[in-house]
Amino acid sequence: MSDTSTIVQNDTQDAHEHHPTGLSRWLFTTNHKEIGTLYLIFSFVMLFIGGGMAFVIRAELFQPGLQLIDPEFFNQMTTMHGLIMVFGVVMPAFVGLANWMVPLMIGAPDMALPRMNNWSFWIMPFAFGMLLSSLFMDGGGPNFGWTFYAPLSTTYAPPSTTFFIFGVHLMGLSSIMGAINIITTIMNMRAPGMTLMKMPMFVWTWLITAFLLIAVMPVLAGCVTMMLMDIHFGTSFFNAAGGGDPVMFQHIFWFFGHPEVYIMILPAFGVVSQIIPAFSRKKLFGYHSMVYATASIAILSFVVWAHHMFTVGLPLAAELFFMYSTMLIAVPTGVKVFNWVSTMFKGSMTFEAPMLFSVAFVVLFTIGGLSGLMLSIAPADFQYHDTYFVVAHFHYVLVPGAIFGIIAATYYWIPKWSGYMYNEGLAKVHFWLSFIGLNLTFFPMHFLGLAGMPRRIPDYALQFADFNMVTSIGAFLFGTTQLLFLYIVIQCARGKGEPAPQKPWEGAEGLEWTVPSPAPLHTFEQPPKVD
Amino acid sequence: MLSAVLRVKHLIGIVAGLMLPVVSFAAWELNMPKGKTPISETVYDLHMVIFYICVVIAIIVFGVMFWSIFHHRKSKGHKPANFHESTTVEIVWTAIPLIILIVMAIPATQGVFAMYNTDESDLDIQVTGYQWKWRYQYIGEDIDYFSVLSTPKEQIDNLEAKGEHYLLEVDEPLVVPVRKKIRFLLTSNDVIHAWWVPELAVKKDAIPGFINETWTSINEPGIYRGQCAELCGKDHGFMPIVVKAVEEAEYLDWLAEKKHQRELALAKAAAEAELTWDLDELMTKGQEVYQKNCLACHQDQGQGLPPVFPALKGSPLIKGDISEHIRVVLHGRTGTAMAAYSAQLSDSDIAAVVTYERNAWGQNTGETVQPSAVAELR
Amino acid sequence: MSQISNHSLPNPPNYYVPHQSKWPIIATVAVFCLLYGMASVLHSSQVGKMSAMPGWIMLAGLGLTVYMIYGWFSNVVQESQQGLYSAQLDRSFRMGMAWFIFSEVMFFAAFFGALFYARVLSVPWLGGEGDKGISNQLWQGFSAHWPLLTNPDPELFPGPSGTIPAWQIPFLNTAILVTSSFTVTLAHHALKEDKRQRCIQWLALTVMLGVIFLGFQLYEYQHAYRDLQLTLSSGIYGSTFFMLTGFHGAHVTIGTIMLAVILVRVTKGHFTKDKHFGFEASAWYWHFVDVVWLLLFTFVYVL
Numbered sequence A: 001m002s003d004t005s006t007i008v009q010n011d012t013q014d015a016h017e018h019h020p021t022g023l024s025r026w027l028f029t030t031n032h033k034e035i036g037t038l039y040l041i042f043s044f045v046m047l048f049i050g051g052g053m054a055f056v057i058r059a060e061l062f063q064p065g066l067q068l069i070d071p072e073f074f075n076q077m078t079t080m081h082g083l084i085m086v087f088g089v090v091m092p093a094f095v096g097l098a099n100w101m102v103p104l105m106i107g108a109p110d111m112a113l114p115r116m117n118n119w120s121f122w123i124m125p126f127a128f129g130m131l132l133s134s135l136f137m138d139g140g141g142p143n144f145g146w147t148f149y150a151p152l153s154t155t156y157a158p159p160s161t162t163f164f165i166f167g168v169h170l171m172g173l174s175s176i177m178g179a180i181n182i183i184t185t186i187m188n189m190r191a192p193g194m195t196l197m198k199m200p201m202f203v204w205t206w207l208i209t210a211f212l213l214i215a216v217m218p219v220l221a222g223c224v225t226m227m228l229m230d231i232h233f234g235t236s237f238f239n240a241a242g243g244g245d246p247v248m249f250q251h252i253f254w255f256f257g258h259p260e261v262y263i264m265i266l267p268a269f270g271v272v273s274q275i276i277p278a279f280s281r282k283k284l285f286g287y288h289s290m291v292y293a294t295a296s297i298a299i300l301s302f303v304v305w306a307h308h309m310f311t312v313g314l315p316l317a318a319e320l321f322f323m324y325s326t327m328l329i330a331v332p333t334g335v336k337v338f339n340w341v342s343t344m345f346k347g348s349m350t351f352e353a354p355m356l357f358s359v360a361f362v363v364l365f366t367i368g369g370l371s372g373l374m375l376s377i378a379p380a381d382f383q384y385h386d387t388y389f390v391v392a393h394f395h396y397v398l399v400p401g402a403i404f405g406i407i408a409a410t411y412y413w414i415p416k417w418s419g420y421m422y423n424e425g426l427a428k429v430h431f432w433l434s435f436i437g438l439n440l441t442f443f444p445m446h447f448l449g450l451a452g453m454p455r456r457i458p459d460y461a462l463q464f465a466d467f468n469m470v471t472s473i474g475a476f477l478f479g480t481t482q483l484l485f486l487y488i489v490i491q492c493a494r495g496k497g498e499p500a501p502q503k504p505w506e507g508a509e510g511l512e513w514t515v516p517s518p519a520p521l522h523t524f525e526q527p528p529k530v531d
Numbered sequence B: 001m002l003s004a005v006l007r008v009k010h011l012i013g014i015v016a017g018l019m020l021p022v023v024s025f026a027a028w029e030l031n032m033p034k035g036k037t038p039i040s041e042t043v044y045d046l047h048m049v050i051f052y053i054c055v056v057i058a059i060i061v062f063g064v065m066f067w068s069i070f071h072h073r074k075s076k077g078h079k080p081a082n083f084h085e086s087t088t089v090e091i092v093w094t095a096i097p098l099i100i101l102i103v104m105a106i107p108a109t110q111g112v113f114a115m116y117n118t119d120e121s122d123l124d125i126q127v128t129g130y131q132w133k134w135r136y137q138y139i140g141e142d143i144d145y146f147s148v149l150s151t152p153k154e155q156i157d158n159l160e161a162k163g164e165h166y167l168l169e170v171d172e173p174l175v176v177p178v179r180k181k182i183r184f185l186l187t188s189n190d191v192i193h194a195w196w197v198p199e200l201a202v203k204k205d206a207i208p209g210f211i212n213e214t215w216t217s218i219n220e221p222g223i224y225r226g227q228c229a230e231l232c233g234k235d236h237g238f239m240p241i242v243v244k245a246v247e248e249a250e251y252l253d254w255l256a257e258k259k260h261q262r263e264l265a266l267a268k269a270a271a272e273a274e275l276t277w278d279l280d281e282l283m284t285k286g287q288e289v290y291q292k293n294c295l296a297c298h299q300d301q302g303q304g305l306p307p308v309f310p311a312l313k314g315s316p317l318i319k320g321d322i323s324e325h326i327r328v329v330l331h332g333r334t335g336t337a338m339a340a341y342s343a344q345l346s347d348s349d350i351a352a353v354v355t356y357e358r359n360a361w362g363q364n365t366g367e368t369v370q371p372s373a374v375a376e377l378r
Numbered sequence C: 001m002s003q004i005s006n007h008s009l010p011n012p013p014n015y016y017v018p019h020q021s022k023w024p025i026i027a028t029v030a031v032f033c034l035l036y037g038m039a040s041v042l043h044s045s046q047v048g049k050m051s052a053m054p055g056w057i058m059l060a061g062l063g064l065t066v067y068m069i070y071g072w073f074s075n076v077v078q079e080s081q082q083g084l085y086s087a088q089l090d091r092s093f094r095m096g097m098a099w100f101i102f103s104e105v106m107f108f109a110a111f112f113g114a115l116f117y118a119r120v121l122s123v124p125w126l127g128g129e130g131d132k133g134i135s136n137q138l139w140q141g142f143s144a145h146w147p148l149l150t151n152p153d154p155e156l157f158p159g160p161s162g163t164i165p166a167w168q169i170p171f172l173n174t175a176i177l178v179t180s181s182f183t184v185t186l187a188h189h190a191l192k193e194d195k196r197q198r199c200i201q202w203l204a205l206t207v208m209l210g211v212i213f214l215g216f217q218l219y220e221y222q223h224a225y226r227d228l229q230l231t232l233s234s235g236i237y238g239s240t241f242f243m244l245t246g247f248h249g250a251h252v253t254i255g256t257i258m259l260a261v262i263l264v265r266v267t268k269g270h271f272t273k274d275k276h277f278g279f280e281a282s283a284w285y286w287h288f289v290d291v292v293w294l295l296l297f298t299f300v301y302v303l
């Protein structure tokens, strides 16, 4: 996303060692900025692939009846869309942001383990190559939902599932190594005087996210390994005939899966906690409580997983425990929301694109969170579960949550990456079109769900027709709007637009603004002094 | 793959569809149905309570936010204050949400207890999910039948106008008495399904190898429609549930009638098992059976959807030994999606469908299978 | 280990950042070929379209992986010998290794979770006990006993005729691993006192113990498959048993190889008495493997 070629031009300090260009430069790089760029580009490409699949889904659901695709291909689209958006878009984008910004924000010369950093990235394209290739095998690709419940994903799965499993192994490998790198960088590479409690919120949220990643990705790996064994080696982990239990799969999957959803939102919390103070020209309210809230969200996220399984027939005690623990998460999250609002309160606000997206984040994420809270009420969830109400919930926390967080971060830091200001006018258009399109897409899903439309169906009863049409139209609007985003970013990268000053945002604070724009390839080779 | 994606005849469908006046079925339904059972009312009330609480919270939070967005902007020359901490407010807005949550938790807990109490039922029904149909067994009464989607394929493919209950209609609904506590024992024959009827507020997963219990008691007669609510493969969207709640008397009549029919059916089957059929008879009967039971997976030309649903036409099984063929239909193939049909089909049904599979689609082997042959292999 | 904080130094030595490296991308290709090949092998055997190609891809991947590991590590070793690594970088390595081991712990946690779930919940339920005991209606005549010798569906999953008694080979293996944990620590102390000869002896002994452990494990597996019909496919007992002990065995193998490499390096005169991270990392890993075994011994064999 950033214009790395300009980085090289501006790269004066680096004159002593010749720097390869062309492909080899990207294949062999150990530089956190270049690798960050690679991550961001990769996730942007994936956004369009996953979004394209969402287009296919919405086109089929535009009207009742089967128009464009067969049910089994529809299921593959749903599955792949979910997998790609979660593992191929949101996670790599945040790792890319961490690569770019964490060393700059803590005054480190680079990531702690630069070679492993390169490895973590390059695994991703291969992993998704493997995953996507499964779509073209006979029997089709994964068609059991991104949650791949057994036995639909084992005994009854298409043969390509084996490739899906190894693809997940590769993604896991990449995420774990990436997380180890980030956690080590933060613990060990801070500039003198940069104490933990002086770290920017983005760094804090990533520290905690990295911990979550290291804790749960291996569990996912174990989960898919058991699938592999059930499919090919006659084990019976998820088969009652041998003493196993299909529900055991769900427990293991969601032990990973719920922390995973916070992995997708905590870095966005961090981004917003950087941007809101900057554009309110006022210090972040309640820094300490923000840190503690983030930590408690992370800890709680390990004991709420079965709220995805209220209808599988959990024992009564478990049902109640998971209901209470899930409801509790509203408290620390509330603290964060209230802190953001109080930061804006009595500030001196301006509304450039990063701020617009951040404000929208606070509003729309809260809506998604509140619907999440409704889902956490077990008796009510018996009605909501596996309907479009759930789909509405998680798109509200993921699209205006995670995705808006990523977009806001891009606008906020792209001057530092590329050395050029983005086109503010177009960015505002991008914001408003996205805002409208997104609510048009996902708000009616609440109604559909409550009226009783199940998720993961290629065709629906007539009473759902109208809202589905609205939703599809909204989706096309939102999706195509992202092409505008692509254009804006490319313009920046190609050096069209004002040259960016060292610190383009009046209220911004932090070490990243003490280096020139664009940031030279090597920064803080001598650690700065922080006090 | 593209061939699988694009179905030209459906492009016609789109055009046809677009011409349908969409608003004609305008049902801008916004909220959860209040439902017709004690539980569904509890759930509905609970749902509304949480909803209103969330609305209030949202109004307060967003109210403050937009107020300051409006007043505290630089363009209005507002100077930033420099407060950035206050332990007291932090405590306050940790405590208040906590209290709200506790208030919510009380009715929620009661709801869970109510849902889990399956004791003292008047009637027990075992519900078994199959790919992609439901099987209902009235425990104690020997009533046992399957319930399958009855919407014609043409409607789904947009070749004819869609009926009022498009996708929510079945050949044989579940018939139950009103104001009686009905206990459902849910399980599955293959993958996980979920039995869901919104207006009864009953949703429970049907898990292969395990039995889940749930219950309902319906206030008033009526027809209540639902769908399978857990992704269960290709036709997950096409396995609806229809519950017909009737007064007790009517229910008993139905029960008697059903039993009578069953006896007739058994008698018929027995009779049919005796006689020997000629090819044409077997083919016509076989076609019916095939379309009802086999078509979903093995497709109308027997081409299947390989490799998960293998082709029948020209397959070694079809070409090979007849009794092996019959055995597979009777007992299914463990570890695959092929289910056992011994429970669902009579000897003559199986004889007919096996014959059909061996002669249809231009294979005309001329082989015929007699019910007696099937009876031996049961 | 000299833990002087980099920050306290007047002007800290630069943190060594290698410029460009070909190893990561080689590693990516290697791992990809390995897994893609493995997937193709399984896939083709499943759809019954056997061909040699996948096997070759897999082997190529394996070869490339070995080459990569060798190349990458010797690269790092050289840099370390050239004294390019500051105390801070050394700390990075330590943290990296520590977190990696934590991730391994979580990997095993998944399988232990499966074991506990089966023993405490699913098997009793299927046997008619507890909250979902009604499920037993589907498995007439099945009753729950751990170790599970008859499965709910004995046709589909014929159970084992017996299980491995804890107090024979497994107990011996426990003794072996625990001892090896001591010997590796003694080797470490020796190194810290610069007593190389002793270090080499203890280390060699550790490696030997590792190999012996693996030998016993293999023998046990043979016995299980041949005499007890205890296999991966003999129901949830066999599944969890081989999954846990199998992955543990794999980790012992890796650990043994790591220690063997360290042994060679020590004999080559690598490491100094206060700078020998490679040694410590392998030792940590070895202790981790040991602890996992103790859990295994308790929950898989004894209880």
Ligand code: HEA
Binding pocket: A147, A261, A262, A264, A265, A307, A308, A326, A327, A329, A330, A331, A333, A334, A335, A337, A365, A366, A367, A368, A369, A370, A372, A373, A375, A376, A377, A381, A384, A385, A386, A390, A393, A394, A397, A398, A401, A402, B057, B061, B096, B097, B098, B100, B101
């Ligand atoms: C970024 C991702 C993300 C985030 C942050 C969340 C956040 C939350 N989620 Fe969500 N969730 C998903 C992603 C996410 N979820 C996904 C992907 C699924 C579907 C998976 C699948 O099946 O495919 C899902 C599904 C899901 C379910 C299962 C639904 C079902 O399948 O039946 C439940 C049930 O409890 C739930 C609950 C919650 C809760 C309580 C929160 C809480 O963290 C929300 C907390 C926030 C607030 C509450 C708002 C702000 C707070 C205040 C303003 C304070 C005052 C408020 C009160 C005191 C009430 N989620």
Ligand code: HEA
Binding pocket: A047, A048, A050, A051, A052, A053, A054, A055, A057, A058, A078, A079, A081, A082, A083, A085, A086, A089, A090, A144, A145, A146, A147, A391, A395, A398, A399, A402, A403, A441, A455, A456, A457, A458, A475, A478, A479, A480, A481, A482, A483
């Ligand atoms: C971060 C995660 C994320 C994001 C960003 C999105 C984005 C979108 N999602 Fe996604 N979604 C999930 C995560 C996400 N989703 C998950 C986890 C599921 C569950 C899967 C499952 O059930 O297993 C799901 C399921 C899901 C469903 C339910 C499917 C079903 O149940 O059958 C639907 C239906 O409308 C949907 C729609 C959309 C739309 C319209 C968008 C839009 O925001 C996308 C807008 C598009 C873009 C931003 C890209 C721009 C693309 C173009 C400009 C097109 C150009 C290219 C071509 C035309 C090829 N999603």
Ligand code: CUA
Binding pocket: B129, B132, B192, B193, B194, B228, B229, B230, B231, B232, B233, B235, B236, B237, B239
């Ligand atoms: Cu059956 Cu979905």
Ligand SMILES: [Cu+2]
Binding pocket: A257, A258, A261, A305, A307, A308
């Ligand atoms: Cu969750």
